[in-house]
Amino acid sequence: MMTQVADGVWVRQSAWVWTNSIVVRGEERLILVDPGIDGSELNRLADDLDRLGIPVVAGFSTHPHWDHLLWHARFGDVPRYATAAGADVAGEARERAQAMAAESASGIPLELIALVTPLPAAGGPVPGEIVEHQAHAVGHAAVLLADRGALLAGDMLSDVLIPLLDARRRDQVGAYETALDRLGEAARDVEVVVPGHGAVAEGPEVAARVAADRAYIDALRRGEDPVDARLGPDAKWLSGPHQSNLEQARGRLEHLRLRE
Numbered sequence: 568m569m570t571q572v573a574d575g576v577w578v579r580q581s582a583w584v585w586t587n588s589i590v591v592r593g594e595e596r597l598i599l600v601d602p603g604i605d606g607s608e609l610n611r612l613a614d615d616l617d618r619l620g621i622p623v624v625a626g627f628s629t630h631p632h633w634d635h636l637l638w639h640a641r642f643g644d645v646p647r648y649a650t651a652a653g654a655d656v657a658g659e660a661r662e663r664a665q666a667m668a669a670e671s672a673s674g675i676p677l678e679l680i681a682l683v684t685p686l687p688a689a690g691g692p693v694p695g696e697i698v699e700h701q702a703h704a705v706g707h708a709a710v711l712l713a714d715r716g717a718l719l720a721g722d723m724l725s726d727v728l729i730p731l732l733d734a735r736r737r738d739q740v741g742a743y744e745t746a747l748d749r750l751g752e753a754a755r756d757v758e759v760v761v762p763g764h765g766a767v768a769e770g771p772e773v774a775a776r777v778a779a780d781r782a783y784i785d786a787l788r789r790g791e792d793p794v795d796a797r798l799g800p801d802a803k804w805l806s807g808p809h810q811s812n813l814e815q816a817r818g819r820l821e822h823l824r825l826r827e
């Protein structure tokens with residue numbers, strides 16, 4: 568069920584919002600990035616890892632949202648990392664993340680949620696380069712594996728999810744612009760982008776993903792309602808987050824809260 572998408576990079580997709588669990592081979596060891604989602608899927612991922620026969624040495628969480636903070640005992644009692652800011656927020660948000668996980672999927676080992684620590688400055692066992700930014704979530708990280716031609720994008724550059732602005736933070740439009748500049752630069756050197764949710768992008772699709780997120784954010788900046796293929800008739804569930812993006816971009820969020 569795992570697909571190898573680049574040298575030493577495997578992806579297994581969950582039925583829950585097309586969430587991608589990513590397995591990266593480091594120096595003869597594996598690093599698990601954002602494994603998910605429900606208990607049976609985590610179990611099957613552990614089966615896949617058994618078949619690879621390479622031990623897991625660490626986990627990495629791209630950002631402190633519950634669906635990116637999961638773990639299973641079968642992956643081993645190994646350090647799980649995030650950016651320093653991400654680890655901070657994950658600690659504070661642990662109970663809420665557990666409640667959301669319990670509500671959203673079955674069989675998730677709740678006691679293992681959000682147990683992440685700051686990544687050592689030199690990157691520790693996580694290969695490649697961490698591209699940290701503040702779009703979507705505090706301390707959000709992409710992992711650039713330049714030698715494998717792959718970028719693990721976290722909740723950016725998806726073909727199914729529009730940019731989802733962090734509703735609790737100011738100037739997410741600016742944060743997305745900065746993040747997309749950096750990810751756009753990183754994406755120039757890769758053949759493959761693995762988003763947190765949705766299909767893996769390959770070849771020309773890589774630049775198209777960056778362009779789609781950029782076009783959405785550019786429209787918000789202009790105060791316009793973005794025209795975006797991801798907001799099609801099959802994605803009615805995105806209309807709430809989309810409206811919230813529009814409101815934040817127009818600086819009306821505070822005003823609307825006061826009126827409620």
Ligand SMILES: [Zn+2]
Nearest residue numbers: 632634722763
């Ligand atoms: Zn996510």
